[in-house]
Amino acid sequence: MNFNTWMEEKIKKTEEYLSNFVEVKDNPQKLIYEAMNYSLLSGGKRLRPVLLLGTYEMFREDDEAAMPFACAIEMIHTYSLIHDDLPAMDNDDYRRGRLSNHKKFGEAAAVLAGDGLLNKAFETGLKAALEYNIGTERAVKALLEIARSSGSDGMIGGQVVDMFGHEKISTVEDLKYMYSLKTGAIIKSSVIAGAILGGADEKELNALEIFAEKTGLAFQIEDDLLDVTGTIEKLGKATGSDEANNKITYLTFATIQEAKNEVSSLTAEAIKSLDVFGEKSVRLSELAGYLTSRDH
Amino acid sequence: MNFNTWMEEKIKKTEEYLSNFVEVKDNPQKLIYEAMNYSLLSGGKRLRPVLLLGTYEMFREDDEAAMPFACAIEMIHTYSLIHDDLPAMDNDDYRRGRLSNHKKFGEAAAVLAGDGLLNKAFETGLKAALEYNIGTERAVKALLEIARSSGSDGMIGGQVVDMFGHEKISTVEDLKYMYSLKTGAIIKSSVIAGAILGGADEKELNALEIFAEKTGLAFQIEDDLLDVTGTIEKLGKATGSDEANNKITYLTFATIQEAKNEVSSLTAEAIKSLDVFGEKSVRLSELAGYLTSRDH
Numbered sequence: 290m291n292f293n294t295w296m297e298e299k300i301k302k303t304e305e306y307l308s309n310f311v312e313v314k315d316n317p318q319k320l321i322y323e324a325m326n327y328s329l330l331s332g333g334k335r336l337r338p339v340l341l342l343g344t345y346e347m348f349r350e351d352d353e354a355a356m357p358f359a360c361a362i363e364m365i366h367t368y369s370l371i372h373d374d375l376p377a378m379d380n381d382d383y384r385r386g387r388l389s390n391h392k393k394f395g396e397a398a399a400v401l402a403g404d405g406l407l408n409k410a411f412e413t414g415l416k417a418a419l420e421y422n423i424g425t426e427r428a429v430k431a432l433l434e435i436a437r438s439s440g441s442d443g444m445i446g447g448q449v450v451d452m453f454g455h456e457k458i459s460t461v462e463d464l465k466y467m468y469s470l471k472t473g474a475i476i477k478s479s480v481i482a483g484a485i486l487g488g489a490d491e492k493e494l495n496a497l498e499i500f501a502e503k504t505g506l507a508f509q510i511e512d513d514l515l516d517v518t519g520t521i522e523k524l525g526k527a528t529g530s531d532e533a534n535n536k537i538t539y540l541t542f543a544t545i546q547e548a549k550n551e552v553s554s555l556t557a558e559a560i561k562s563l564d565v566f567g568e569k570s571v572r573l574s575e576l577a578g579y580l581t582s583r584d585h
Numbered sequence: 586m587n588f589n590t591w592m593e594e595k596i597k598k599t600e601e602y603l604s605n606f607v608e609v610k611d612n613p614q615k616l617i618y619e620a621m622n623y624s625l626l627s628g629g630k631r632l633r634p635v636l637l638l639g640t641y642e643m644f645r646e647d648d649e650a651a652m653p654f655a656c657a658i659e660m661i662h663t664y665s666l667i668h669d670d671l672p673a674m675d676n677d678d679y680r681r682g683r684l685s686n687h688k689k690f691g692e693a694a695a696v697l698a699g700d701g702l703l704n705k706a707f708e709t710g711l712k713a714a715l716e717y718n719i720g721t722e723r724a725v726k727a728l729l730e731i732a733r734s735s736g737s738d739g740m741i742g743g744q745v746v747d748m749f750g751h752e753k754i755s756t757v758e759d760l761k762y763m764y765s766l767k768t769g770a771i772i773k774s775s776v777i778a779g780a781i782l783g784g785a786d787e788k789e790l791n792a793l794e795i796f797a798e799k800t801g802l803a804f805q806i807e808d809d810l811l812d813v814t815g816t817i818e819k820l821g822k823a824t825g826s827d828e829a830n831n832k833i834t835y836l837t838f839a840t841i842q843e844a845k846n847e848v849s850s851l852t853a854e855a856i857k858s859l860d861v862f863g864e865k866s867v868r869l870s871e872l873a874g875y876l877t878s879r880d881h
Binding site: 311316317318320321322325368369372375377378395396397398400401403404405407408409411412415416418419425426429430432433436437439440441442445446447448449450452453454457458463466467470 | 607612613614616617618621664665668671673674691692693694696697699700701703704705707708711712714715721722725726728729732733735736737738741742743744745746748749750753754759762763766
């Protein structure tokens with residue numbers, strides 16, 4: 290199977306699973322299910338679930354048991370977008386070419402839909418942990434990685450630095466720290482959770498950590514590049530918004546060519562770190578290339 | 586030990602534990618720890634943790650192992666208050682006699698502090714599940730109860746009905762449904778999680794479900810009564826606010842005397858349901874009495 294077909298199949302399967310987690314029941318709180326599903330099923334790129342599944346597949350043949358954890362990560366990613374779009378945060382009216390959650394359902398419902406998805410992520414993971422046939426303990430370890438990566442020392446912490454700490458970002462290292470929290474942490478936990486569920490040993494986990502850190506940073510720099518060089522069709526949002534918002538990005542500290550070179554070398558290093566796995570890591574290598582060259 | 590001393594000790598221990606979960610590190614995201622702790626350590630009544638610990642104690646002598654789960658519930662309760670207070674929600678400037686989180690830190694930080702506490706609740710519970718010496722599976726089951734009770738078919742669902750579904754509340758049964766989600770679900774999961782962690786059997790869990798449902802409803806009706814009859818000193822917030830806000834409460838459907846009678850009989854039924862435990866349940870009986878007569 291070639292990479293594109295493999296990727297499409299993973300995305301399709303993830304979306305099938307996602308559509309079953311929030312059942313729209315006809316009860317007085319029906320609005321919350323609708324608001325949650327509106328954003329959850331709005332056709333994102335599903336990169337984080339695919340990363341988890343691609344890693345899991347290096348260790349196990351059937352990805353069925355990993356699906357709830359992949360979906361839990363996507364729920365967390367989705368909730369973060371809903372809250373980020375709120376007027377008090379980034380104040381974005383559109384997301385993925387559609388009205389953002391609060392423009393569609395109002396601010397109160399959007400806050401609650403985000404809360405509901407974060408909560409549902411852990412509910413989904415905990416339920417799966419009890420059913421996970423390779424062991425509840427292993428599942429809890431994977432879920433704990435996800436929890437840490439999405440909290441105040443992960444994604445939420447990164448969002449705080451992005452919103453309130455820009456005056457403290459004076460070097461590219463400061464920026465990389467922020468990126469490692471804001472986007473890097475969950476990309477890393479997608480990989481590590483997949484590996485833990487699959488039964489990776491210490492040495493394999495170490496290699497995958499390096500892979501995930503380098504891929505995550507390359508992905509974020511690529512995102513900064515796309516904001517400058519991309520088109521609205523490719524991104525589903527306005528380009529040049531970082532510059533218009535006076536946002537500090539990688540391009541504050543580097544030229545476009547330097548940034549492109551950095552993405553290339555990070556990607557090469559990420560792929561190199563997979564050597565220990567031999568042939569088994571072909572999907573992850575392809576994924577690293579895919580994530581960091583989204584202009585194709 | 587008399588009830589008040591017991592209660593004070595549980596609250597003190599809960600607060601000691603709570604103060605250790607969100608470490609304030611001197612890093613660029615420091616603001617998030619401060620915003621989380623501001624609300625978490627603002628001296629609430631800690632009713633939910635005490636309910637969990639009181640139930641756990643019926644089955645185990647030492648409550649140490651149950652503390653992280655008790656604290657996780659308090660984190661969830663606290664996050665819900667932060668988000669409820671937001672301008673787009675109830676728009677409350679004060680909470681527990683202090684500025685509400687968004688008045689102190691701004692709306693964006695308050696949204697993120699709430700998210701951070703919800704996330705931290707599960708991180709705390711998952712970490713404890715791995716360390717729980719009576720078994721990870723039992724701990725996951727308890728945590729799953731908590732997750733369900735706080736989600737879209739629990740507390741968040743209840744908040745949605747309270748905010749958007751008032752035109753659908755035309756009978757006292759509709760109101761009781763909303764209460765069973767908004768406040769009842771977490772009160773119930775506090776009791777049930779404590780029982781699961783302690784190792785309760787099916788029959789004991791059934792008795793405790795009845796206890797928790799009746800106590801939870803009595804607690805909420807008492808809250809409605811206090812809004813009318815209480816003083817600002819006792820509640821830490823303005824009284825008569827429900828009426829001023831045209832809010833539907835139990836007193837929309839009953840007189841003050843009828844509501845008082847209902848609280849009394851629910852409390853008596855709750856205590857009666859504990860008969861199966863004999864002497865062991867004395868703290869829970871006392872707690873039911875305490876929760877439902879807060880005007881003393």
